[in-house]
Amino acid sequence: xxxxxxxxxxxxxxxxxxxxxxxxxxxxxxxxxxxxxxxxxxxxxxxxxxxxxxxxxxxxxxxxxxxxxxxxxxxxxxxxxxxxxxxxxxxxxxxxxxxxxxxxxxxxxxxxxxxxxxxxxxxxxxxxxxxxxxxxxxxxxxxxxxxxxxxxxxxxxxxxxxxxxxxxxxxxxxxxxxxxxxxxxxxxxxxxxxxxxxxxxxxxxxxxxxxxxxxxxxxxxxxxxxxxxxxxxxxxxxxxxxxxxxxxxxxxxxxxxxxxxxxxxxxxxxxxxxxxxxxxxxxxxxxxxxxxxxxxxxxxxxxxxxxxxxxxxxxxxxxxxxxxxxxxxxxxxxxxxxxxxxxxxxxxxxxxxxxxxxxxxxxxxxxxxxxxxxxxxxxxxxxxxxxxxxxxxxxxxxxxxxxxxxxxxxxxxxxxxxxxxxxxxxxxxxxxxxxxxxxxxxxxxxxxxxxxxxxxxxxxxxxxxxxxxxxxxxx
Amino acid sequence: xxxxxxxxxxxxxxxxxxxxxxxxxxxxxxxxxxxxxxxxxxxxxxxxxxxxxxxxxxxxxxxxxxxxxxxxxxxxxxxxxxxxxxxxxxxxxxxxxxxxxxxxxxxxxxxxxxxxxxxxxxxxxxxxxxxxxxxxxxxxxxxxxxxxxxxxxxxxxxxxxxxxxxxxxxxxxxxxxxxxxxxxxxxxxxxxxxxxxxxxxxxxxxxxxxxxxxxxxxxxxxxxxxxxxxxxxxxxxxxxxxxxxxxxxxxxxxxxxxxxxxxxxxxxxxxxxxxxxxxxxxxxxxxxxxxxxxxxxxxxxxxxxxxxxxxxxxxxxxxxxxxxxxxxxxxxxxxxxxxxxxxxxxxxxxxxxxxxxxxxxxxxxxxxxxxxxxxxxxxxxxxxxxxxxxxxxxxxxxxxxxxxxxxxxxx
Numbered sequence: 089x090x091x092x093x094x095x096x097x098x099x100x101x102x103x104x105x106x107x108x109x110x111x112x113x114x115x116x117x118x119x120x121x122x123x124x125x126x127x128x129x130x131x132x133x134x135x136x137x138x139x140x141x142x143x144x145x146x147x148x149x150x151x152x153x154x155x156x157x158x159x160x161x162x163x164x165x166x167x168x169x170x171x172x173x174x175x176x177x178x179x180x181x182x183x184x185x186x187x188x189x190x191x192x193x194x195x196x197x198x199x200x201x202x203x204x205x206x207x208x209x210x211x212x213x214x215x216x217x218x219x220x221x222x223x224x225x226x227x228x229x230x231x232x233x234x235x236x237x238x239x240x241x242x243x244x245x246x247x248x249x250x251x252x253x254x255x256x257x258x259x260x261x262x263x264x265x266x267x268x269x270x271x272x273x274x275x276x277x278x279x280x281x282x283x284x285x286x287x288x289x290x291x292x293x294x295x296x297x298x299x300x301x302x303x304x305x306x307x308x309x310x311x312x313x314x315x316x317x318x319x320x321x322x323x324x325x326x327x328x329x330x331x332x333x334x335x336x337x338x339x340x341x342x343x344x345x346x347x348x349x350x351x352x353x354x355x356x357x358x359x360x361x362x363x364x365x366x367x368x369x370x371x372x373x374x375x376x377x378x379x380x381x382x383x384x385x386x387x388x389x390x391x392x393x394x395x396x397x398x399x400x401x402x403x404x405x406x407x408x409x410x411x412x413x414x415x416x417x418x419x420x421x422x423x424x425x426x427x428x429x430x431x432x433x434x435x436x437x438x439x440x441x442x443x444x445x446x447x448x449x450x451x452x453x454x455x456x457x458x459x460x461x462x463x464x465x466x467x468x469x470x471x472x473x474x475x476x477x478x479x480x481x482x483x484x485x486x487x488x489x490x491x492x493x494x495x496x497x498x499x500x501x502x503x504x505x506x507x508x509x510x511x512x513x514x515x516x517x518x519x520x521x522x523x524x525x526x527x528x529x530x531x532x533x534x535x536x537x538x539x540x541x542x543x544x545x546x547x548x549x550x551x552x553x554x555x556x557x558x559x560x561x562x563x
Numbered sequence: 564x565x566x567x568x569x570x571x572x573x574x575x576x577x578x579x580x581x582x583x584x585x586x587x588x589x590x591x592x593x594x595x596x597x598x599x600x601x602x603x604x605x606x607x608x609x610x611x612x613x614x615x616x617x618x619x620x621x622x623x624x625x626x627x628x629x630x631x632x633x634x635x636x637x638x639x640x641x642x643x644x645x646x647x648x649x650x651x652x653x654x655x656x657x658x659x660x661x662x663x664x665x666x667x668x669x670x671x672x673x674x675x676x677x678x679x680x681x682x683x684x685x686x687x688x689x690x691x692x693x694x695x696x697x698x699x700x701x702x703x704x705x706x707x708x709x710x711x712x713x714x715x716x717x718x719x720x721x722x723x724x725x726x727x728x729x730x731x732x733x734x735x736x737x738x739x740x741x742x743x744x745x746x747x748x749x750x751x752x753x754x755x756x757x758x759x760x761x762x763x764x765x766x767x768x769x770x771x772x773x774x775x776x777x778x779x780x781x782x783x784x785x786x787x788x789x790x791x792x793x794x795x796x797x798x799x800x801x802x803x804x805x806x807x808x809x810x811x812x813x814x815x816x817x818x819x820x821x822x823x824x825x826x827x828x829x830x831x832x833x834x835x836x837x838x839x840x841x842x843x844x845x846x847x848x849x850x851x852x853x854x855x856x857x858x859x860x861x862x863x864x865x866x867x868x869x870x871x872x873x874x875x876x877x878x879x880x881x882x883x884x885x886x887x888x889x890x891x892x893x894x895x896x897x898x899x900x901x902x903x904x905x906x907x908x909x910x911x912x913x914x915x916x917x918x919x920x921x922x923x924x925x926x927x928x929x930x931x932x933x934x935x936x937x938x939x940x941x942x943x944x945x946x947x948x949x950x951x952x953x954x955x956x957x958x959x960x961x962x963x964x965x966x967x968x969x970x971x972x973x974x
Contacts, residue, residue: 194855238715249713251722252690267939275853275883276916277687278676278726280958281940285689285722289715309773333629335652335743376775379810435711439629467713468630507713515716522716526703531718533946537939549717 097177100150101136104143109183111135120178123166124225124419125514126428127478132159132173137180141200141298147179148296149264157543160292162202162233165225167431168512170237170291170548179296181232187211188299189273195304196255196273201232201297208302217304220247223508224416232297238289240508242340242415243372245466249508251288253303259287259295262539272301286534291510292545294538308374311339312384313402315411316391317365321345321449321461323395324367325441328465330390331371332438336383341466342370342415348422348460352414355421359414365397369465370415418462419473425460426475430491433515434498435507438468447497448472455490457483469507470498495521511549519551528554570614576696576704576735582615583733584702586952593952595729597638597668600661601675604847604921605728605957612955617670620735623647625710632693632710634738637670644669644739653741656685660836660886661847661920670734676726679836680778680803683881689725691740697724697732700948710738723943729954731947745777745805750829751815752792753800753822759783762798763861763878768821769802770855770880774814778803779880780835783865786875786888790834792827801831838875844891846922848900852915854883861885863913867903871896886920894923901929930959 102110111117112134121129138144151158159173161180171178184200187208191197192215199208205226209218222241223229229239235257240249247253256272270284271277278284287294318324324343331341344352349361349368361368369391373383388399402408414421422429436444445461452459452474463471472494476487495505495518505511505518519528532555536542542555571582571593586593592612596602599618617638625634628651635644642665644655659667659677671677673695676688685691694708697720707720724731755762766781780801782790787799802818804811818824839845850860861878864885868874875888889897901919919930944951944960 194853196853238719240713244713248686248690251719252686265938267937271916273853274915275856276851277882277884278689279916279918280726281731281943282676282689282722282726283939283943285725286719288722289719293718329629332631333743335746337743376773376806376810376813378773378813379807382807382809435709435713437627437630437632437711439627464713468711469713502710504709504711504714504716506716507711508715510715511717519717522709524704524706527705527707527720528717530699530703530705530707530720530947534718534720534723534943537942537946 094154094156097150097154097156098134100154101147104146104150105136105138109137109139120161120164121172123164123169123171125167125169125431127430128169128172128513130172130174132178133175135178135180137183139183141184144181144184144296144298145260145264145266148260148262151177151543152262152264155541155543157546159545160232160236160296162230162236163204163225163228165229166233166237166512167433167509168506168514170510170512170545171233172513174547176546181296182230192217194275195306196275196301197304198273198299198301199231200299201230201235203231205229205231205234212304216307218307219253219302220305221250221253224419231300231302235288235297235300236290236292237508237510240464240469242342242464245341245464246337246339247305251285254284254288254300255303256301257284257287258298260298261295262541262544266298267295270301289510290535290538291512291549293535293549294544310377310380311372311374311408312380313408313411314371314384314387314399315361315402316369316371316396316399317362318367318369318396319365320395321367321445322442324369325445325465327369327391327394327396328441329438330394331387332466334386334390336373336386338371338387338466339374340370340372341464343461343463343465344368344370344415344418345461347458348418348462351421351425351460352418355417355424357413357417357421359410361414362398370411415462422460422473422475426477428476428478430474430476430487431509432470432472432491432494433506433509434495434503435467435469436498436501436503440501440503441465441468444470444497444501448494451490451493451497455486457487457490464507467507468503513548516548516551525554568613570616572616572619574619576698579620579698579733579735580702580704583698583700583952586613587700587702587950590950591952592955595733595954597671598640598663598666600663600667601671601677604675606927606959607924608954608956615733617668617733624736628653631741631743632712632738633741634710634736635669636736637734638668640666640668641672642666648741652744654744655691655739656681656742657688657691658832658836661839662836663840664837669737669739673725673737674727674729674734678882680780680832680879683776683778683879685742685777689722692721692725692737693740694721694738695724695734696736697734699732700950700953705732708738712740728957730944730958731953733953746807747805747811748829749804749811749815750827750831751802751804751818752825752827753802753818754793754795755798755800755822756795759798760862760865763858765822766800766878766880767858769800772817772821774804774817776802776814777805778832781861781878781880783876785873786838786877789838789875790831792831801835803829803832835877839888842888842890844923846889846894846897846926847886847920848889848917849884849886849920850913850915850917851882851884852913854881856915857883857885859913860915867900871900891923894926898926898929901926
């Protein structure tokens, strides 16, 4: 809590943002002690909310002058504890929410970091355009946060993740220097070091985006959405593998297991999923109208051949929206079931789905925890979530053990620890399981190019012990 | 220990590591080579550099077709990957221009971020590389990314290394995303009768049409004639259509509404990618800006090359890239082109970027370095290649920068 006592910093920040742009009292800061992942609670020393680009730059400069570590934060919907400030300054970016330009002819937009993902798509809709990456939190999450996390979403299977849609970032580094990364609105192909590629997904440790230039995507001519339900999750997993192998690239291919289906159907987000199913697959194809029904027909046949009980095709936009709402609000629906939720985000090779899902089931039974699987099956990006009561020490310990075992199984299958949520605080303990000390040290080296003093989002992404070694270099 | 001056030819990662450590301890610059396709691209590397041949570090180390991913050692020729994946109805959608008879290596393709016609719809190397193993300039073996198609674990060294031309590390292994081959794969040639300058305006109609080709390349009359796809001396638009039969038929009908259309052999794509190799000493210059402005970029390039006889020009519509292949005989005219400022042409300003891919050695010195000059890039270089032994000079960093490096390291 030392920064709160730093009266000089508080005076500097207040002079920039005014008294209403600064929160200092514990009761006010309580709102900012968590992100979308329950289970962590960290108090920032204070929270500052610049209202303009100029104010943001001045805030960063003031923090630099005071040598104060800080954490940038968008909407706080992240699922890795990445935007938590533990006794340091939190810089909220949600007031920087102007769309600076939207160029429909060239299908690009330049936005401030606090622009909400869905708001950008709404603004682009009159021109037949949208912003393709669609994290489930898109109604609230910000483009700046998406860039920090390299956010994904169901439709990234076909359209790619945030990285594939960002043309440029203007960022202020922790020392106040302003840098332009990537080609930006000129659209020239990147040449030289791909510093933009390195920045996207750097979890707020490299710099703070002042503006982001993104590509917009032309709305598809036609869309078909299918719901297939299975009495065995194993069958659904095999159907997934078969669809991917068929050569059709669905826009999205999502799976939900029985416990998830029942949580959704019992909630206000009920989507009409068969409540007795062991798994449902939600598949979508889009693009040119010609040939689309044939692709949808192929997916239907594959599902039926792999044991689907029924396959139905959404009758129209309203039906499609309802099917999707159940999927996108599934995490929310789990809130009815338990007070806390551990969210995992491992990615495995797609052929490993049946085997890994079976092992997860076995681990859950052994530790007496309930796993809800809701995930991007087409990418092999699992979200095995466990609802629990964090105030029950025994249950919490069992959940922790189960999660660690699940992560081990995913890594042993050739996978990784996070596909779209980021490492943040929550996955930090798994980094040693997939990266060797020299590999982690190399990551530290890259971070220190951008933020030599490691003042930006301290204590996240790479375990701190990994960063000490590399400065000891041969000479 | 290898004799001084002899090329290193490591066949294992450990041997690459030994070579880098030796280079560091003797302060010997390394010239990293895969299949040798791109050795005359980029700025010349220091004369006293010692060659590191990676063509012995080859082989596919992991390929599970159902995962649509593949891992190969850096020296593996693209040809080997193409053969292995074709047997499973899949492909690696990286088909770089100028790779020597597909003997170009996967490591160099990623290191140079080289792409080809399929990038129109299927992405660049930065979109295709999932992970890699590299030996950094201090001799450490570093793994980045992974083998799965979605991965945000840690800072993204894979993107950093892709397109870094080996100056941040020697890539020893790469994991890649594959694609299923389309059920139907059909190539069309659309003739454009008007003047070459306006050909891209017509081609831009493809963007608005009900089609989504895998590749769309516009050829100027000289290139179209060279590839044998025009009988009338016209510009030609090549389209590669892929998907199920119903879709491809529909796209072909749509193409027919734009121009005279002929179905041609898919081998034209290989011929296009290889054609610059039949001009030893040819220069290649490329212009790039937003794909929606490709007609403007095309006009700009065509006007710039107006005085160069036999300039072969093509535009990758979806990438917004226009490339001009200039046979050695045009070198003098090329020097004038390079000196001419990028200025207004046609109705609007060209606001993009010009990059020299290949130049005759004497012309490099006049070319402004497009890269590695900014403060961050220089710090990245220092962090990953502190002794400046990895391909020094290939990104156009001058003697001053190199001296600066050495001073700062106190070596």
